[in-house]
Amino acid sequence: MTTYRTDVLVIGGGAAGLAAATAAASSGRETLLIEREDSPGGVLEQCIHPGFGVHRYKEELTGPEFAARLVEELERSGAEVLSKRSVLSIDPKTRVVETTGPEGLRTIKPRAVVFTTGARERPFGALRIPGPRPVGVFTAGLAQKLVNLYNLLPGRRALILGSGDIGLIMARRLHLEGVEVVGVLELKPFPGGLTRNVVQCLDDFGIPLYLSHTVTAVHGTTRLTGVTAAAVDGDGRPIPGTGREFEVDTLILSVGLIPEAELVSPFVGLDSINRGPRVDSRWRTEAPWLFAAGNSVAVFDLVDAVAAAGAEAGRFAARFAAGEDEEGRIVPLVRGENVLHLVPTALDSSIPTVIRLRVPRPMERAQVRLGGGIVSRRFVGVRPAEMVEVRLSAEAVEALAKLAEVKVEVIEG
Ligand SMILES: Cc1cc2nc3c(=O)[nH]c(=O)nc-3n(C[C@H](O)[C@H](O)[C@H](O)COP(=O)(O)OP(=O)(O)OC[C@H]3O[C@@H](n4cnc5c(N)ncnc54)[C@H](O)[C@@H]3O)c2cc1C
CATH class of the missing domain: 3.50.50.60 (FAD/NAD(P)-binding domain)
Structure with a gap:
């Protein structure tokens, strides 16, 4: 060959x-x-x-x-x-x-x-939801592809699990296409997507958002007939006695990429x-x-x-x-408190760069500190859905690169 x-x-x-x-x-x-x-x-x-x-x-x-x-x-x-x-x-x-x-x-x-x-997309199988596996459960990206590229509707009455941007955008899209969207469930106590998407995709169309809720069971033998949902505690575990039924033929999963x-x-x-x-x-x-x-x-x-x-x-x-x-010299970036996604994961001492990170929960005020305070930036209103960007000049990188490793941390307040 x-x-x-x-x-x-x-x-x-x-x-x-x-x-x-x-x-x-x-x-x-x-x-x-x-x-x-x-x-x-x-x-x-x-x-x-x-x-x-x-x-x-x-x-x-x-x-x-x-x-x-x-x-x-x-x-x-x-x-x-x-x-x-x-x-x-x-x-x-x-x-x-x-x-x-x-x-x-x-x-x-x-x-x-x-x-x-x-x-x-994270699939249904990764969620460990007990019950049958009827037709009618779609990942949000697949549903988006069906509707936007192939002009096909996934169903008539839908519930969405996950309030990340794809879930929010699909709630609006399905609503505009005539599907009855009965709500969006979110495991966390705050929405997963951008604020503008919560407003423009849910609030503007009266679609309810159920925070601290998840799906605990799906029903139906061939086609989905309903979903049981429940409120969750601070660890994401369903709270007994809070279960409620949603009669839907479609469950859209927007539970991560x-x-x-x-x-x-x-x-x-x-x-x-x-x-x-x-x-x-x-x-x-x-x-x-x-x-x-x-x-x-x-x-x-x-x-x-x-x-x-x-x-x-x-x-x-x-x-x-x-x-x-x-x-240049490669210096690892290591996570301190309140840092989830972090890119890049190492600095090259010879070039300026932008550090992008996600925080685990919304914070009204936050300070991003690198290298124990060699670089420190303040931010207002940081949210997990939006990456925080810290631009580092060549001088800042040079100063940080003198360390064996650079700790990146977010201090609330
Ligand atoms: C529903 C949704 C809504 C969004 N809304 C916004 C928005 O409003 N504003 C905004 O700024 N961003 C938005 N984003 C985010 C943005 O669209 C993505 O971050 C960006 O498009 C991702 O680009 P990518 O190149 O990393 O990945 P992709 O676009 O996924 O591209 C990867 C490509 O690699 C190809 N590929 C994979 N494996 C192979 C292989 N083995 N061989 C050959 N080809 C391969 C795939 O076919 C694909 O074309 C949204 C994303 C989604 C999903």
């Missing part, structure tokens, strides 16, 4: 991959983007609501409009795109990437790889909370030729940040492919 060669191979053509391929090709490197679907765009293609690109393009676009802009930029950059082709494996020793598509198997040997495979990292997890370390590969501020994983960005690293809040990360990863991958890579 012929092995094709390229400087930079980008795996996955969502926002991160499109921006990465554009940046790598614009740096003068031969760049190939591989996407398993019919065309690039990723999850953006099914997000027909507005709310994308406010930072990057200073206007509010729909997902497909945002994707179209990225595709235009990619076309101008000269990067090559191979759609309908899936990456099957990456050999870390030879760097040979095995792919399959309508024309059969092909292997590619790149100098550098940017890994941008996005995230997948998990980075799609299986292709690289055999040979690079994953972060236990992000669940994607550990990356430094060049978006470099533990394999020096492998860069990663976007939802395959950690689930981001906004596509603007995903595209920015992808572009940086593409630029650094291009530099590596050209042999121009001058790495």
